[in-house]
Amino acid sequence: MDRGTHTTATALIDAVRERTTAARVAEAAAFVAVGDWATAHTSDEVVGDPITVLGEWHEESYAETLAGDQFLELGGPGAPVVAEFCIGEIAAARGCSFDAARRLVGDAIELRYRLPRVHARVAAGEVDVWRGRRIARSTRTLTFEAAGFADRHVAYVAHKATTGDIDRLVAEAAARFDPETTEAERAEADGGRHLTIELGDVGYADPLTGCLRGTVDVHGTLDLADALDLDRTVAHVARQLVDLGCDQDLDVRRSIALGEIARRCDGISTLEYDVDQPPTQPPTPTRTRREVVLFVHLDQAAITGTLNGFGPGIDACTGMTGIDLARLDTPGAPRGVVMVEQVQAWCNAPDTKVTVKPVIDLNQHDAVNGYTPPDGIADHVRARWPRCVFPYCTRSSRTADLDHCRAYDDNGPPGQTSTTNLFPLCRRHHRMKTHREMTTGNKWTYRPTHRDNGEPPNALIWTSPTGLRYLVDRDGTRPWPPTTT
Template sequence: MIETLEAGPGTEVDDLGPAALLASIRSARAVEDAAAARQLDLAARWADLHPPESIHHAATFTSGRGISLEVEEPIAGEGCPTVAEFCVAELGTVLGISTVSAKRLIGHALELRHRLPRLWTQVQSGRVAPWRARMVAEATIHATPSLTPEAAGWVDAQVAAVAGRVGPAQLDRLVAETIKRFELAADDPAADPEDGYLSVDPRHVTVHDEDVHFAGTVRIEAEVDLADAFDVDRVLTHGAELRKALGSTESLDARRAAALGDLARTQTALDLHTQGNTGTRDADGLPVAREVVLHAHFDARSVGDGDTVFGPTGRLEERQRLVLLEQVRAWCGDSRTKVTVQPVIDLNAHLEAPGYEIPDRIREQVILRDTTCVFPFCTRPARGCDVDHVIEYDHDADTEGRPQPGPTLTPNLAALCRFHHRLKTHTAWHYDVIGPGEFEWTSPHGHRYRRDADGTTPLDPPPEPSRRPDRP
């Protein structure tokens, strides 16, 4: 939206001076914040249109026991209204985000409007940036133990008093103080009745595998007991020195990082002098220590002498990350590592099976072809998804002598995560196969999306909205 910034008529942005550029950037941020605040308001209104009472309108199918297959979805704290779970998906696709992200957006909007009303007012008036308010809402929604409406209101008052200018560390301390002030853990038999719940246990170990560096590394963040920290530091120091004594020329930091991996594999650094063993047991008779399963895919070609040559780069199914062939070779050459090579599956072949059940060979082909759930903007790995018949399998066709409309054939199969499988089965969402691994989805309100190996593409302008009065 550069053309809307504070440049005079006919003035090119490149002609602006430093002061004018800063003013334009500040104006752009104000426009962005105002749009984000309105998006929160509209998300809350979308939830208003889909209360639990609307479930019987949204889900036309019921289970054999007459229970609605759609359920109430509590996505914010106590005191906030619940919503019909399937309404979240269409909001997400319109915004171009995953269903999980859309659920988080609605949850933050409801938390702010119902449990943090002061902060909500400041967001809507432009005094507090929406991203700051959403950070507070995330903390109050997921506090452990859960915050009562009164406790959330106290947090709201404290944050609103400083116009939302709190950082993550301050927010953590504020939530911990709130838990203590309102004695939310007083019923815990393990808690000290004189002291109440002093603070939230901060210990954790987090592997940030969603952010993989091009070098094939990830960050590990941890907060542990002081004594445990000293023990870990001592073990890593010893491991780094051991690697240096065995001839490693890597830096101290690199050797400490490698020692942490050795620690996770029961300190196989003690066996660094024996490399390349295969099978289920090492030469010393001990079982293999590394049992991590990774699915790496590389392009391969045959050369004149009959050997197979692999490309230098491939793809990991886990998190859909780039992987280098040299990295895989290093992993395979590490001590006590079991390596299994799976046969190549032709993704272009049409595999078919009689009956409804999907054999493993067909399931594996669908997983490799789709890589993720094929619902618009969903990124759940296909290996953890259901395999769905796009055209429903008719269990009575054979006995009644009719052609099977939905055969168990790879062109009629797709990977869907459990939530989107239920969504497709029990709502007006539907999709069609338009090519190998290519699908066209249509939402209940007529929005259409193309989903293929490159991602999701909206296919046409949204339909004209129906005119209806705003909900008071």
């Protein structure tokens, strides 16, 4: 490497170091600002005191499920409680989900009020924000005195402490200051046991084969006795599947058996024997029908099997396949893409009753005079808006409330409950839209966009209690300019 090249390389690496330092300082400043915002929305109450709820009821039936702004316990004992609705502003400003913003605010409160030494080093840029937040998540269950002990012992090494170091220190603090609880938890809990069903990965490409799987991964850690019982049951049902004509290998039959066991425990005995057979003959297992409801969105070409006269699944313009995919939208299951052949296999299974909801034409609109929308209108709205329409929210509309954008008026005109006036809001964001903030006294509001104003079609514009605006459409959320006068 000659001198000129060496000088250029040094300048480049210096630029990396400078920008990394600047980014760390900026992130620390943003984290401190989040804590300042949260502190401005705290109460004199602390974690452990009775929690105040402040709101307004629009209907008596909403009293328990649609409460107004309330204080949340986001830090450990001794930390102040924080008004819930203020977190919505943080989520929108950072472009993240409400849950992510709540975790961020909780970490900021934990550090500021229970770990002041670590917080000071984070604010000074001496400790990365992610390291400070990792410590805050570990100490939240400690008593106030134990958190102070952890703060004193970890602050000076917070910039390099490993997860193991922090966990050992937290365990020591808990044992020192709350030995009774520590012993009770040790005796009663076995935190290593879990069972995870990776529903979020359904339909995505297998990293090894690149194929659309239509399957999910299941893994866990069980008590030994439970594991032995489960293994015996799975092996037994897998043998029964052979009698039913299943010619798959043992691993596949064991995976199928787990589904059979789940349906049996759900009150549907899917493998039964014919009790009328003579006792001299071996019993023959039979199946009872199971029921599955599918919301499947298919391209018209996938239904007909052709595209512009070309062969099945072939695009006339690109010559590529791609119409043989189905987009699943089933209540209780994640969205995903699977092969049409997978749907056909489900539909052709002789032991399965499949209900496919009718295709909805989103270009047609409907309305009724009552307050509660019928299933057809509800399905239309949820198909048009697959997610909660609050800025940056990613919750599925299948489990969301349907909100009247223009408030429903019992004495108003007919047709107020319509596909153009209903929008899905998850329960938390429905509450934030319905009730006022404690501090500003304002609400989140939204309205559909207007072409006459030069606004994008098929979108919503939200205004926060502080006056910031966000545009939401099917592609996501982005900040929107303030209203001009």
